[in-house]
Amino acid sequence: MLFLCDAMLAKLAVWLRIFGYDCELASDEESDDEILERAKIEGRIILTRDKALARDKRCVLIPYDDPKKQMEFVKKRFNLVIPNEPVFRFCSRCNGRLVKDGSKWRCVDCGQEYWKGSHWRRISAFAQHLNNT
Numbered sequence: 001m002l003f004l005c006d007a008m009l010a011k012l013a014v015w016l017r018i019f020g021y022d023c024e025l026a027s028d029e030e031s032d033d034e035i036l037e038r039a040k041i042e043g044r045i046i047l048t049r050d051k052a053l054a055r056d057k058r059c060v061l062i063p064y065d066d067p068k069k070q071m072e073f074v075k076k077r078f079n080l081v082i083p084n085e086p087v088f089r090f091c092s093r094c095n096g097r098l099v100k101d102g103s104k105w106r107c108v109d110c111g112q113e114y115w116k117g118s119h120w121r122r123i124s125a126f127a128q129h130l131n132n133t
């Protein structure tokens with residue numbers, strides 16, 4: 001399942017990437033038509049806060065402002081499997097592919113490095129919360 005978040009859902013896009021889902025983020029400059037076209041070409045489901053855009057059948061309206069509530073909603077709506085720990089598959093910054101490099105992972109697109117740092121426990125706690133609600 002591939003997602004495309006509108007520019008208002010940047011934090012939701014980060015959560016989806018952390019849990020191993022391919023999620024692109026639209027920029028502020030992209031028009032609704034451009035977002036719809038990109039979703040069509042790449043076979044993505046659009047997640048949006050925009051009621052007008054959400055009238056298109058490729059879109060799902062996200063009815064919350066809080067990123068954690070948004071993530072709960074998406075998990076339930078699509079029956080997503082949430083791993084109990086972050087997954088090193090997509091870069092949370094740019095959605096690029098991550099490759100393993102020793103004890104770290106590196107984004108092939110932006111070079112960002114990832115490792116099991118202090119944020120690990122916080123993310124795992126949220127994963128457990130998602131799986132218990």
Ligand SMILES: [Zn+2]
Binds near residue numbers: 109110112
């Ligand atoms: Zn990256």
